[in-house]
Each structure stands twice: as structure tokens, then as C-alpha cells.
Amino acid sequence: MGEDTESSKINHTFLRDYVTEADVISTVEFNQTGDLLATGDKGGRVVIFQRETESKGETEELGETGDSGEYNVYSTFQSHEPDFDYLKSLEIEEKINKIRWLPQQNAAHFLLSTNDKTIKLWKVSERDKRPEGYNLKDEEGRLKDISTITSLQVPVLKPTDLMVEVRPRRVFSNGHTYHVNSISVNSDGETYLSADDLRINMWHLGITDRSFSILHNNIVDIKPANMEDLTEVITSAEFHPHHCHLFVYSSSKGSLRLCDMRSSALCDKHTKQFEEPEDPGSRSFFSEIISSVSDVKFSHNGRYLLTRDYLTAKVWDLNMDKGPVETYQVHEYLRSKLCSLYENDCIFDKFECVWNSSDSVIMTGAYNSFFRMFDRETGRGVTLEAWRESSKPRAVLRTRRVYTGGKRRRGDVGVDSLDFTKKILHMAWHPSENIIAIAATNNLYIFQDRVNPETQ
């Protein structure tokens, strides 16, 4: 797989024509302002994009930060390397499972990145000045011959090309026996949680220079005394956006548990359990697999939960634990294909789901480079495609349709023509604007709503 020379003619810094396993994007996340977008890949690398603003440094008109809004590469660094657990004789993948930004407190940006076992805190800072005029060192840093120094000078800061430095500030290791699936920063800005299949840990960020200490606490532990009795695992966890004592975790059985850390140190007894009774009429071989929740997200207002299982996306009201208040069919046409999807492993795919900033729209991925958006008010869904052959830069995205019967329209795609290797698993929605970032294997697509840039 050599590099295609044509890619240099295309004006995208983030599109490449070759696909290496290491380049597959495994997580996407905007920071709290949306100016920075971080992606992690299977090779353990993190790429941070920054939004370009035309009026950067100039007076802003009408409160807008600039119309160009393009995201360009800001920094790239190797976050995790392949590791080896000698005790268990197991390889530890370097794949970045999740990235979460910390709320910004000073000029520097901080993010947490995690692979299966280790979470790292990274400091991203800019340097655009450098001191010049040292007495003992020359410009290259070599020691000067003392006999040549005749006078003293005070070093001055001179502007230089912008440099982005990324340094690891803390490494949180040995906290997880099983594979880490989620991390979530608390609204208090001081703590965060990390969840693996059976346990959830809470960590204190305590940013200290060169300190790699571990201070963690099991706040959830669902490991049974006898592993043969294991019936469910934790699949995702998140802190409440406003209440620092509340968090939710989802399970492979399709249930959600809301926990209040004020009730006890170990939240084994959940405050609330959200579960939809199983429909006995729809029982199949694969009922357990397709009911496993792959992602759970609080709404921005903190009143709802959004979950994704294999075929649907559901919205839950925190005050109603008997079942979801809204259910959206993402790709119901796959229900009759579950056996094939089980054989080719697609049934185990874990799709993420996201809210828009006003919690009026939810979005999730599907196959064939398709992703779906659902308007909660109307209940209607739309299918869009993240595929470079059908989307030129600045072209309007047209809606797609999977043909499931009835009148066939031009452009409809048959279920049997769907490419199951092109899956949209990871995505992010800008915190305040209608800008979305979609990861399609090794490509990152950024779509902006020009008609309604600001969320109503």
C-alpha cells in the first residue's frame, strides 16, 4: 500500500489514500470551546486540530469568531506505545480508546488520553517567544569561550515561529485489570473517572510537575466472587455535566445505572436503574448482543441520557426509569441480517452517539459510511454519508436512503450493497455550533452547517 501521489493535489490535510491499520481513528473529541479537536488512532497517536479564525486578533463583528472555521493540524504526538504485561504474558494495545479535554484554566490545554490500561494527562502549550542573548551560551546553546565575553547582557524574549509543545504531566497506570472503555472528567474539574469491564475508578488530577503518583478509588465494582457467575459488564460511564456527585454507567445487558457518590464510597448499590423490559416477541439468538449498550451520554442540560445499542438509539429521562422516552431506529433493516453480521463480527461493533449543543438533535453512526441524525422534535431521521467521492469540499451534503421496500428512488442503496467495512463508529459535535466531526476509518470529516451555524 504505497502513498497515492494524487493525495497531494487534494486540498485536505487530513485525507490520505492509503489505509494502514495504525491510521484508523479510534476516538474524536472537541474541547469545551470547540476551538480544538483531538483525534486518537490505533497507532497510539493523537492529532489535535485547531480552528482557524479569520478575525483572530482583530475586532470581532457581531460576536462571530470568523467564517472560515477550518480546522488545521495544530499538533501531533505519540500518546501511547505498545506495551507488554509480563505477568500475564499479554500485549497491551496502543490504540487510543478515548480522549477527554479538561476545562481550560490557563493558557495551556490539558487532555486525558487512554488506551486499554493506562490513562495519561497531557499538557498542550504554545510557545511563540524564546529568550535570546544569553551570556554563557550562544544561539545554538553551545557554551561560549569565556575569554570572548567582554560585557554582560540581559536576555530578551524575541518572537519566534509558533511552537506547540505537548508534554505528559501524569501517568495513571496499574488502575485497571480489565480493558478501559471510558474516561470522564468531573464538572468539578479536579477529578475524573475511568471505567473498565468490571470496575470504575475515580482519580484526582492534582497537576504536579513530574509527579506520577497514583491515587485512585474503586467507586464501582461489579466483579462477581466467582467469574463463572458473570452475567454483565460495564460498557460505558460518564459523569453528570453539572452535578459532580452523579455519574451513570451502562451495561452489556442494556441497563443504565445512575450512581450518587454521596450515598456511599463504593457505589455498588445504584441510586437508579434504567431498564426497558424485554419484548418477548422479539427474542432471538442475538437478543443479548444487540441489547448491549455501546455508548451513553448525558444531554448538555443534564436531564436526559442518550444510549446506543446495535440497532437503536434511545433517549431516557432521568426521572423515568421504566424505559426510554424516545427510541430511534438507526438501521432496523439489519435485524433480519443479524446472523451474517454475527459471523463477520459486525454485530460486536460499538457505535458512539452524540447530542447537539441544544439537545434537540442526536446523531450516531452506521455502515457504508452512513451516519444518522434524528430531530427529537419531529422524530424524523436523516441519513448522511461521509465518503469523499460524494462530498467535495464546500459541497452540500445530500441525504441518502437505504432501500427497504416500497418505491425505489434514484440513489437508494440496497441493504445487500452496504459496505460493512465502512463503519462510522466515532464522532463528535461542536459544543456550541453546528459543526460535526466524523471519523470514517482513517479519514476525518468535518461538516459545518452554513445555513444555521448557530444552534437555535
Add this chain to the structure above:
Amino acid sequence: MEVSAEAKRIMVVALGKLYSSRSQRGGLRLHRSLLLTLVMKSARDIYHEAQATAECVEPGCEQQHPEAAEGNTESSCGELRTLPLEEVVVSRKEDKENRCPSVTVPAQPSRKRRGKAAVEPDFLPCKKAKLEKASCPQQLLISPALMDYVNCSGLGAHPAPMPIHRAIAAC
């Protein structure tokens, strides 16, 4: 019976996946292993249940089937039902009373709950000498299917729609 063959196939595939996941980079994935085990248990239960009801294909025995399915809302043959354990036992006992002489009942499968660590492939061809007539074709089909799925860990990404799905998948 179609459901029985499908259940067997699913179990075989699950075994193959569990086996190949041992050599997967990153170690054994607990979530995936759990889901595969659940599918295997589901398929195994349905397989045994299907075997029990398939023992008697004679008209006399068919009377037992609707009785066993009494408690269910839907009892059509095409639909997948996970009959409660009590009903499966009931149908077996009744079958013994009206046993058709030409069909042999396979050895009672073990009801012992198996953990993830020890999975008993009790659907594999039995090594004991048996008088098999009607059930023979089914047994012979399993060996090549088993070899196929265990040997070919790289299953193609192109899914072929199976007609059996209408029988087993949810509507």
C-alpha cells in the same frame, strides 16, 4: 429441523471466535467473550429444545408440541421460542410415553451450568455407538460445518443473507 441446524452453526461459530480471540492482540476481551458465551448458551438451549421436539416427527407425537407450547402466545413452527425449562421437560416426558420406535432418543444432554472457562461442545458427534436413522443426516452435516468454522477464522466481510433468518430473527 432448520432451527436446530442454525443453532448448531451459531454455536460452532461462537466456539471458533472464542478460540481465535485467545490469540488476539490485546488479550481476551471480557465483553466479547461474555456475549459469545451468552449466544452459545442461547443456541445450545434452543438446540436441545429443538432436538427434543424433533425426536418425534410422527403425527402421534406432534400432539405433544402444541401442548408444550400452550403457555406461549405464539406457537407457530416458524418462530423461534425459548421455551421455559419446565415446558421442555414436560415435552420430553410426554415424548417418552409416545416414543416412535424408529427414532432413537440421543443421550440426555447435561443440564449442568457451564462457566465460561469450560464450554462443553455436547453437540459434537457422539463417539458412542448408536442406532441412528432419522437423526443421522443431521449428525453427518455437523462435522464439515464444525471444521469449516473452526479452521476458517477469517470469515469474509460480505454477509450473505440467509433464508433461515425469517425463522429465527425477530420481526
